[in-house]
Amino acid sequence: MGSGGARVSASLSLEHVERLRALVAARLGLHFEDDKLESLRDALRARLEESGVSDAETYLARLALPGSARAELQRLAARLTVGETYFFRHPDHFRAFEEAVLPGLLASRAGARRLRLLSAGCASGEEPYSLAIALDRLLPDRTSWQVEVVAIDVNPDALEAARKGEYSEWSLRETDAETRARYFRRSGRAYELDPALRETVTFEERNLKDADAAFWRPGAFDVIFCRNVTMYLEPAVTRAAIARFGRALGPGGHLFLGYAETLRGISSEFHLCHTHETFYYRMRALDEPRPEPRIEPEPHAEPAPWLPEPDASWVEAIQRSSDRIATLVTAPPDSGARAGPAPAGRWNLHEPLDLLRQERFGAALESVRALPDAARDDPDALLLQGVLLVNTGQVKEAERVSARVLAADELNAGAHYVMALCRERAGDLAGAADHDRTAAYLDAGFAMPHFHLGLLAQRRGDAAGARRALETALTLFSREDAARILLFGGGFSREALAGLCRARIQALGGRG
Ligand SMILES: C[S@@+](CC[C@H](N)C(=O)[O-])C[C@H]1O[C@@H](n2cnc3c(N)ncnc32)[C@H](O)[C@@H]1O
Structure with a gap:
């Protein structure tokens, strides 16, 4: 979208911000509540200045053209996504993965000796690398297994950082000394991840909103981690993504969501598992009965007419x-x-x-x-x-x-x-x-x-x-x-x- 450093003198109207919100929802699948409108306004102002487009009308019209604004959408994604993450985040999940999920998986895949894991919304790589470390530590006879950890994200800047594999002390705040010593090398104030381990993770820029039959083919993954991502998505995008996860996992596949995310009102294809003081989901077997899906009112929909006022009699x-x-x-x-x-x-x-x-x-x-x-x-x-x-x-x-x-x-x-x-x-x-x-x-x-x-x-x-x-x-x-x-x-x-x-x-x- 051009280049330069034009100053945005005209103030951005609420209508401009609302149009950006609608475009970001439609093109990126990201959901912004009313209380986040200021961050959309800031992003719009910054992108106008950075891209040299003189006015919001032109910018928004270009963004709305199908297929013409891929580079700009990438820049917006980089600006609007939240990338907070660290190694072994939600340690209960990793304990459940190691002790409850992996043993069954190793037994069921003992013939093919192939495992495929997906980190969806991987940010700067800490989550998929944590999975790679866990597998490296736990797989007996590691070399005889074909293990793939695939990591996807919509933010190209985060993926660039992930591929680099250099982390700060803060990213390792839940990582024990033994793991640090075994998989990282100190380089000044940074920690460099072992290159051999880095190579076991494949990063790809991909939006969870987009269907791609080849990527989401049946049985493509054994386990999917998609934590702290759906909370930022449009509800319809979450539903579609979870349906794709279900198909790509197949019966018995496992799904980990963030602590504050559930499938309630979203999908009845998964069984809720509760262990190690945490929760995750397992795709139901083909012959397992599926409950009737109960569609919940969308969390940000207009208040339902039956919701009482706080002081209702x-x-x-x-x-x-x-x-x-x-x-x-x-x-x-x-x-x-x-x-x-x-x-x-x-x-x-x-x-x-x-x-x-x-x-x-x-x-x-x-x-x-x-x-x-x-x-x-x-x-x-x-x-x-x-x-x-x-x-x-x-x-x-x-x-x-x-x-x-x-x-x-x-x-x-x-x-x-x-x-x-x-x-x-x-x-x-x-x-x-x-x-x-x-x-x-x-x-x-x-x-x-x-x-x-x-x-x-x-x-x-x-x-x-x-x-x-x-x-x-x-x-x-x-x-x-x-x-x-x-x-x-x-x-x-x-x-x-x-x-x-x-x-x-x-x-x-x-x-x-
Ligand atoms: C808060 S981080 C979570 C990182 C990691 N999963 C964790 O729990 O630590 C959310 C990530 O989701 C990514 N994301 C948001 N919307 C996405 C979408 N539609 N498709 C793919 N990734 C998305 C963001 O770019 C960001 O890197």
């Missing part, structure tokens, strides 16, 4: 909660309906929800059981039943109902939480904590599992752990969905739950 909250659940319940699979007012008079949950609020759990249970069969069997209605069963002490029945929900949708955070309550009542505190952690992982805004984890930790005598979990719960309660407080809060209000948290934190020596 109970009546309003119940109305909206009920509408929300009734909508989920009543929307036929092919209706395309997402959220909106419930069709009048059908499967009305006002009564059981209102009884739940009044802590009249038995009556609420009767009311929900009186729903027509189709409504009663919907996961949301089942979940309500599960909650009411726990609250009326019918723990075995509650567990059976939650297990039904999880059999249909193992990524249902609410059902994991009800299961946690059931396991606790059955005396299985470790099982309870596992379900709480799963619920908290699947839905990062869900306060109750953290609250419950805090209580469980306190029961175990782990004061520091209890305080941490309760502090997280306290923060989350302030913005927790009113519908969810109604369903899972045991009849307590937001303020009461926050008050309970504060009191416990203070009793545990914290500031509350």
Whole structure:
């Protein structure tokens, strides 16, 4: 796009920035929230100055021409992507990879003696090189295996740094002394990666948005690491990329996402694995039943009409909660309906929800059981039943109902939480904590599992752990969905739950 250093004198309008946002979403697949518009404005200003294009109109028009702006898109990608990474980031993932995934993989690939790993969104290379180091350390008889680590990223500058293989002390902050000594050489203040290891990783510039049947061919990879990447993508791009990962992995293939990323509402092709205090996914076998995908409202969509205002009255909250659940319940699979007012008079949950609020759990249970069969069997209605069963002490029945929900949708955070309550009542505190952690992982805004984890930790005598979990719960309660407080809060209000948290934190020596 030309060259030079023209100053951008005219100020950039919001419309220019919005157009850049739309182009960046369409051409690069990157998603920018409203609170990131300033960084788009800065990028636009910088690119105008660097490329010598005199005005935003011309620049945006050129960027919109299909196929004509590849070099400019690369420059924009370099400017707009977040490249934060380091060696052995999320060490639990590497432990799970080494101890839970690799042994099975080595056994199943013992015949072909071939392994292919992909680091998707590899940034400056720390992740794929960490995988290469792990394989080098762990593969018995390494030379008789054909191992490939492929690493892709949309940012050409990051890939250039990756190929160079020179790192700072900061990049090695999770790398032990033995690994440093074995795989790196000190060169002034930098650490140079062993050239032999460097050669085992292939870097490629590639956008996860783009389909390429040859690259994503069936069975192309055994394991994919795509961590801390989907959080920056348009939801539709994430869905398409995950579908490609599934095909390229094939049955039994493994997928690692970042700690704050889940497949909830994105794909039901994968089974959630929970081990080494972390989570990853395994592609289901061909004959494994797939749950009906439940499409979640997109996180940055307009607020759904059923979302209560923070100060909504109970009546309003119940109305909206009920509408929300009734909508989920009543929307036929092919209706395309997402959220909106419930069709009048059908499967009305006002009564059981209102009884739940009044802590009249038995009556609420009767009311929900009186729903027509189709409504009663919907996961949301089942979940309500599960909650009411726990609250009326019918723990075995509650567990059976939650297990039904999880059999249909193992990524249902609410059902994991009800299961946690059931396991606790059955005396299985470790099982309870596992379900709480799963619920908290699947839905990062869900306060109750953290609250419950805090209580469980306190029961175990782990004061520091209890305080941490309760502090997280306290923060989350302030913005927790009113519908969810109604369903899972045991009849307590937001303020009461926050008050309970504060009191416990203070009793545990914290500031509350
Ligand atoms: C925060 S880094 C994560 C690095 C590494 N996976 C980790 O977890 O440490 C995110 C990387 O994803 C890359 N990325 C973002 N959008 C992408 C896309 N559409 N296709 C390929 N890579 C992308 C960015 O360029 C950046 O290098």
